[in-house]
Amino acid sequence: MVFMSYRNRLPPSRPSEPVRRIEAGPWAIELLPGCAYAARYVATQAAIGFAFDSQRGVHAIGSDRVQPFEAMPNGLAFVPAECDVFSESPGGGEYLRVMRTDGFPLVGDRAFNNRIDQQAIALARRMRGALLRASIEDDWEAWALGLAERTMDNLALSTPPPGSITGNRMRLLDEFIDAGLDGPLSVPAMAGLLGLSEGYFMRAFKHATGKSPHSYLIDRRLAKARALMRDSTAGLAQIAHTCGFNSQAHMATVFRQRLGVSPGQLRRSSRD
Structure with a gap:
């Protein structure tokens, strides 16, 4: 789910894979393992997210009331700066998080998640593989910028047709x-x-x-x-x-x- 931070993740009741993080140029990229989390914060900077797994829990974004969420696998997400966020999940899921560290704003003025974008999927999988290999020689800046560009299309998401996978x-x-x-x-x-x-x-x-x-x-x-x-x-x-x-x-x-x-x-x- 988009609105999480590893700093707010709950102490695991069993061993967990580590948070994998790399900084490249103006980018910080994190791969968060699937585990329970509880987050409540005001975002100080915009962040891009990508959910590799189905995730479920409750959240409240901005002025929205607390309600259940269902994050679809392969969902691209974006949380703008200064967005008031509450989110928690008993299980979480593997999640990629990308931020800029140089203060340059990421484009986007509204939060969204569950956007399916084939180019974003390919980039996120490439980044996950590189993080799991602990590689520092890959084209991180190009990948991060490419993922950021996939959040710039702010067209409204279409209404799911009858019989869709909800x-x-x-x-x-x-x-x-x-x-x-x-x-x-x-x-x-x-x-x-x-x-x-x-x-x-x-x-x-x-x-x-x-x-x-x-x-x-x-x-x-x-x-x-x-x-x-x-x-x-x-x-x-x-x-x-x-x-x-x-x-x-x-x-x-x-x-x-x-x-x-x-x-x-x-x-x-x-x-x-």
């Missing part, structure tokens, strides 16, 4: 997927859960999240594997089986493709 439907899908991650999960089964045809479901899901149902399922398997690597002493082969990967080698291949780092490297870096 926050409540995303919650049902997440619960269904998480309960069956150790076995095969099919698009027809996910579509049937929502009472939609397979074709309509695939189009609606891509419109809502910027990714295909199959790609999202892989991301959920990755998220579960990372949680088990962090919270348990189970071997990588056992984790791969529990998360529905064909083998440990298959899981390692997906980790490298999606995150740019192997399971073993990520587990060691989290412990360090």
Whole structure:
């Protein structure tokens, strides 16, 4: 969810992946791990956010009353300077946060989140991979500027069409997927859960999240594997089986493709 700060995150009840941060030129980029948080502040500077996971909680933005929020995966977000923010979530989710450190204002005069933008998705994934590798030689300034440019289009978000993937439907899908991650999960089964045809479901899901149902399922398997690597002493082969990967080698291949780092490297870096 957009309106969070790692400084306000609650002490974890279990070990958590570290906050990964890098400063490059006028930019500060942070990758916040999925964990509970509670934030209440007035933003001193504008910030760009990108939610990699579904996130749920309550928030109040500016003069709005406190209400539930449902952050969609792959959602681009923006919070302007001087915005009064309250937000909390019992689980949070992996989140990228980008700010300028030189006082130069980021363009934008209103808060938004859940904007699906394919260029922003590609940039955010590239930045996450570089942060997980602890790389300092990547093109950080160009990536940060490119992400900032994706917040400049202030066109109103279109009203979701009937049958679209709403926050409540995303919650049902997440619960269904998480309960069956150790076995095969099919698009027809996910579509049937929502009472939609397979074709309509695939189009609606891509419109809502910027990714295909199959790609999202892989991301959920990755998220579960990372949680088990962090919270348990189970071997990588056992984790791969529990998360529905064909083998440990298959899981390692997906980790490298999606995150740019192997399971073993990520587990060691989290412990360090």
